Structures are given as structure tokens and as C-alpha cells.
Amino acid sequence: MSAPQPVGLLWQAEKTSLVRSQCKSDIPDDQYCRAIYLQHGGSSERLGGGYIRVRLVWSAPSRVGRPDALVIGESGGSGGYAELFAITASPTVEVKRLTGERLQGLRVKARTEQLKIDLPFDVEFFNGAPHAGAAIVQIPTIWKNGDFAADLSALVKPPMPQREALFVELAVRQELKGWAQAKYPSPTLFPPQADEGTPVTMQALLDLVLTGRADEAHALIHKAWPEAWDRSDGELGGAEAFWKAVCKAVSSHPMWKRLGLSRLPHANVIRAGSA
Secondary structure, eight states, X not given: OOOOOOOEEEEEETTEXXXXXXXXXXXXXXXXXXXXXXXXXXXXXXXXXXXXXEEEEEEOOOOTTSOSEEEEEEEETTTTXXXXXXXXXXXXXXXXXXXXXXXXXOOBOSOOSSOEEEEEEEEOSGGGOOGGGOEEEEEEEEEETTEEEEOHHHHOOOOOOHHHHHHHHHHHHHHHHHHHHHHTTOSOSSSSOOSSXXXXXXXXXXXXXXXXXXXXXXXXXHHHSOOOSSOXXXXXXXXXXXXXXXXXXXXXSHHXXXXXXXXXXXXXXXXXXXX
């Protein structure tokens, strides 16, 4: 294990500064515990603590319409849980906090006039998936109206070309077929849960939903859904239940509201599916 991070000043602008400090941990003699303090005008406020790593992600000269600094506290572990703080130092001090998994190692894109960062939208444990089988889409994010917001101009994609759509459908179809064979003769395919999840399917659907193509995602799950071998209805049941579970997982995710993803094209398809 590397040496504990040094404590001290991380960033300063006029009367405002960010400081990395040592903190108390539940582990006896823990030398790695770190906290973040915001100091301003002679006062000190603890933003968070219990981290194994604290680092300044980004800073820029003060300008209206963007924060002055981003600092992150990383807790470690397989999920990469972290807390990200956006600090605005003037005209008044403001702090916006964003938390989540898969944030560890976060980097801001190349320096531009506008703050640009990719934030992970992760769906964990869907359909019995293990923690390592999370579906993740990186959301291009900017600073808008005093908070993080999805950059729809960078996020939204046109409909999939036919060749790509056929390839994705084939991959999803193969995974769902294997899942159906493992579960058959269950009277319905969804629920119950899968033992190892359906990561290919979930990733394909999430990629479509979060790029403004929820209509294509809805059609995909029905086209690729396994057929029954001895049922007259030609379907093993549960395609729409599966889709509704996807919609609920997406619309209930904190990033959906926080980043304004309801502004995506075809978000009404998600709203209808999660109703």
C-alpha cells in the first residue's frame, strides 16, 4: 500500500481555501483517513471525511456561470464510492455535493472555457447481476444554472445504423436465449431473477436509453425476447415486465433527476414504462 496522503492546502482563491486533513477512523491507528475542509473568512467547515484519498479534480479562475474548484473524496472499494464537491468562492461561497459509485478516478476533460466532465450513470445488481456486472454509461456533463447538468448536445445520438442494430439485437438475443434455457420451464421469464444477471442486454438498453433512443431500446427487448418452445403465444412471457424494471431502475437513479436526463428525447417512453 502507498504511503498516506500528506495533509495541507489543496487550493486557495483569495479568502477561500480547501484543505486535506487527517481524520479519525473506526480502524485503530488508521493513518490513511482523510477529510476535506473548506476555509473561508476565518471559519472552517468540514465537507466530508472517512476517505482514503482526497484530491483536487479541477480549478479555474473565478468566472460567473461555473464553480471555481472541484474536489473529490474517494472511499475506495470495488464500487469506487466517492463524494464530489463543487466550490464557488464568489460573490458568495456555495458548495454543491454529488455522491455515487464508480466515481473513483474521475477526471475533468481538457481545459476549456466551460467545465466539462463525464459522470458515470450506473445500474447496479439488475436482474441478479453481481457487483462487477454493473451497466455504466458515462454522461457528458457541464455546469448549468448552478449545478451539474447533462450536456445533451454531446450525449444524444442519432438512430443506430441498421447493421449496428442487427449486431446488437443478435448479442442480446443470444444472451436472453441462454438465460431462458437455464430457467425453462419457468412459467414466466421475468421475474424470477437471473443468477448472474443479463449484463449484455442491460448495457445495450442503457446505452440506447441514455442517448435519447429509448424508443429503440423498447423495440429491441421485444424483438430479441426468447420464444417459447411449447406455448401457443410464441413468447416466454415477461418482456414488458423486464422493460418496466429497466425503466424504473433508470428513472429512480439519482443522476436521472440531478443531471436533468428527463430532457432526453423519448424520455416519455421511460416515464410510461416506470408508471
